[in-house]
Amino acid sequence: MFTENYNGKNALITGGLGFIGSTLSIRLAELGAKVTVIDSLIPEYGGNLFNVEPVKDRIRINISDVRDRSSINYLVKGQDYLFNLAGTLSHIDSMRDPFTDLEINCVSQLRILEACREYNPGIKIVFAGTRGQYGRAQYLPVDEKHPLHSSDVNGINNNAGENYHLLYNEVYGIRACSLRLTNTYGPRHEMKHPRQGVLNWFIRQIIDGLVIYIYGSGSQIRDTNYVDDVVDAMLLAMMTEATNGEVFNLGGEPLSLVQFVEALIEVNGGGKYELVAFPGELKAIEIGDYIASYAKFTALTGWEPKVDLKEGLAKSLEYYRANGPNYWSRG
């Protein structure tokens, strides 16, 4: 099904050396697409050349920043698809340095859209949004009509980035949709620090044989998605014309952090965790429980998560055990 839509097609992926972008790049290359990845390789943002090792000779790797106007203007030309995944996702970094978050998540999104408008208005774009756009859930599960009251600067900036896409779809006819991602885990994540996502950080602690520290009661619920399921969703969103101008939640298995960690310990065959108090600056932006309704996306595309938790955890542990030094150095 995917092959006929992607074989021979030109696909551009911003943030293409990052966690989801690189997994998507590999998949697209395997489907026969002509893949160009853009990544700035800004330290600590998740880009890692090793991520695309399996396809490095089959894709075009362009190291540049999405804020770089002439680079983007050039690279969008002739592309059929743009998977627009560049952006920071750190809640706490966005509070500590709100201007950098704004530059990357607002300014760069406008740059990309202006480049498409001028040089390739026939392109289709899938934008990667985030559950952080909602802030604390006012009801569960959170559907796409839930108010957007972000509890950090990153969520506010991602809202703006997403809205630029919907606006350019509406006003200029540049086809675009947004998938609001939940907590995604799996191979190829940034593992040097926990600020891009805590689930993968837990996996590192287990591999390093360290005690996992969970903030608060550990009962806070997160939706979890294995990265391959998210990549499937992006491929489906891109090839479905009815997604244009629309926003969709992704979601998966709602679990408390303790449940996630206990499953991780079980799959690993050992490990320990402890509950510790929230650091103040994290407590202020903690969103409480989050469960997404992804019924809208399922109804339109048939997408459902396929990889269950234990399978996803086993694959993640296997990947990082084999490739750990490419992601972090052991103390």
Add this chain to the structure above:
Amino acid sequence: MFTENYNGKNALITGGLGFIGSTLSIRLAELGAKVTVIDSLIPEYGGNLFNVEPVKDRIRINISDVRDRSSINYLVKGQDYLFNLAGTLSHIDSMRDPFTDLEINCVSQLRILEACREYNPGIKIVFAGTRGQYGRAQYLPVDEKHPLHSSDVNGINNNAGENYHLLYNEVYGIRACSLRLTNTYGPRHEMKHPRQGVLNWFIRQIIDGLVIYIYGSGSQIRDTNYVDDVVDAMLLAMMTEATNGEVFNLGGEPLSLVQFVEALIEVNGGGKYELVAFPGELKAIEIGDYIASYAKFTALTGWEPKVDLKEGLAKSLEYYRANGPNYWSRG
């Protein structure tokens, strides 16, 4: 009522030489406040030194840009109140030059909030939002729960600017609220071009003895507010602690553009209008009818518009007839 809240207090007004900012500055000076206005006097953005002529010796005028970090850091110190009105409001300019709109409406808002956080966290802020944040109305009247689907870049950026305020209120305890303004008219508006608001442009055409051109059928409905009523609302929002962290619509008399123009012609004792086709770039971002519900703000503060249309139009015509050359040169 206002005097006891403002007499002797330090009030900072960004965009304080603009339409609403200058009207507010005059009012605050008359109430005995120690007023500092910040304005960049960027051509065509509405700032005009003549606007504060009646109080120019009683207020402190600081020409600087809200994007100028050290200027803002210095000026927020010691202030009791910040009326945060700086920003562009042009729908069409924001589409033609989205990056400047982003700089002014997103970046500068973060600069101001960061300055408050660092140098004056005890300040209270009233932010001026806009009906443009809603985009096309999905139902009428539009209340504060209406989804925010801006139909131009300016609305998206104003959403981000507003949300930064609510976030800093919540996370850092910097008291802030937002008033979403509708179409405001009256003395002291930018009159050199119609891009900051069409109602005042109609007033200029009448004074110049020109035919008023109304785009489309002229039946599109706009809420109208006379500027003095908006200034009252800002004073009330500032002195009411229960507004903190909240968003409120302002609104007034819903009128079709034709009704507004016919009233203007009647009050003026003459004039003509013609209906003409929408220019394409304006049609794409036209929002259709808009009527606000301002019941939430009325319930909390008792605010209601006091100046009726004919009175407001008479005052506006009188002001611009007397002071016209300070606002535009006759052809």
